[in-house]
Amino acid sequence: MTSEVVAYERHSAAPVIAPVRPRKLAKVPFVELAEGRLQGVVSSGSDVERVYVSSITAAEHGLSCNTNNNRPCGGLGGGSRPCNHLKALVEAAVAQYGMERVARYLKVEPPAGEPDLWPALRPAAAPQRAAEVFSSFLRHLAYLEVPPSTDPLPDLQWFPATGREAR
């Protein structure tokens, strides 16, 4: 083992999650790499009350896209070609996490410098997961409603805010 790995292993504040990059949220308010899927929520272009819930499974690249009321997306014909919502979802994920992390999660290796992930994917149809993904989005939004706290929270010493280290 290298000394660098040893130092990382014996460090209480060892960084694990790279901070996400800022991105515009209006079109794709929610993206996550979770439960073995790249999944998220895409705003409808025409109806503010409606959102599309889209996902791609990590290894099989199974696509699904439905409205929050469980209607199948008309743009996802047959399931092997992405609709515009899935395209927007992948674009947002790459903006948020970087190409490398998204590609690793989906277990693909796009050529270096390739800005588009789709040529590396082998899409197939997948069972829909709209209910799970949508409730994950609601849990995400619910954080904004949790009241602030003035408790001393000593364990947060393990979670330093970062982002301005020397480059």
Added chain:
Amino acid sequence: MLTDVLQARPAGLDDVLALVDGLDDALVHGLARLDDTRAAALEAVAAAFGGSPLAGRAADAIGKIVAGTVTDEHLAALAGCRVALLGAAHDALLAGLDAAAGRVREPYRAATGTAEPSPLAAGSRSWLRELAIAGWRGVDHELAAGGAQTVQALLAQPSQRRLAVLLDGFSAELRAAAPVATMPRVPVRRWADLWTRALVLSQEGLPAEPSAPVGGRLLILGADLHEHPTAFRCQVHGLLETGGAVRLVRTSVAAAKVDTISGPSAWRMLAAFPVLLGALAEHRCVEVSGMRLTAGGDLVWDEGAAVAVAGESADPFTTARVLLAGAVASSPAPLDRHPAAIAEPVLLEAGGFDTATGRLPAAGPLTAELVASATACLGLLRFDGGGWAVQPLGVQATVRKKQLAVHTGDWALGPTDAKAAKAEEAAGGAVEVLRERAGRLLRK
């Protein structure tokens, strides 16, 4: 001098850390898969407690774990051993620091009562037990997500915020790393720390933290910012002039957030604390009255019990030069003692000091470049990864022949730099977009 103690190592420290490493390695592969080496490492931990009040429980619990029986009670004893080892390391390190810095520290006032138990703690213990049995290398997507329900329930109870925030940050890391078996390296010490702290907080009958009301003038030294995907916290270190004495205190304001709200925009989530944020951004001192000060030195911030002193500015460097050396510090609660929890305010002048730039937040204007050109630095002395380092909270520097003072909390009311303010405006839209979505979708 401070620099001498920073090079000296307390006697026995390396032995204690070696025992901790052995315990931590057992958690990497899981308590269900202890080979002879890892079983011997756990037995060495039990042996270290021979003759101590923990001797019987440690030997019994570790013997049972090695034999293949992993119950909540055994795990609580194992976590207790780890807390005691690192607590001893903490005490030795802090004693050396106090001697070198001439810092006076009050002993901890023992608690008389116990904290209110939560029925949700059982859910937390059961997830933590599954993790310990599987080991970090055995964490897959499903096990990583196994704590989610407990976290959601804990977040809904203000009295359980500490455990909720800790478990949430920990489980987010496990989810991001899953399946951990394919990770090139595992944060061994860190995850054992987080697991231990969460398990201890999930026990019943924990001592309550004593506190008493105080009043006086709070002079800010600096702001230490903490963040994980769903939390942002500003912890202010300062000096409280009260009843003729000067006390070193901390005060904390924390908000829930989501990962896409980060950098300077995270301050927007703390808008409920205009007096504290204003005092930070404008370098003002604050009169407080009837606020509670815990035995561990935490001033429990109450926005309604604080008034910024109009017209009176307080430069943190002046505060530190005049008052820091004579300030009285507090001792942390026994269960909170850990080398990585040490964060002692220090003032470094005349250059030649080692600073760590791994904890510089994107939410503030302090950069590694500014730190490198500093002529004076206010920071927190920390011990991690086997050594001491200073985390800067503020610097005085000469940039293009101009004297500057820059602090991590300078942007508490928004960036003061035009370019950063514009970027924050764009990124801050995230907060509004998500609030609009929440308003439309959550109340259906």
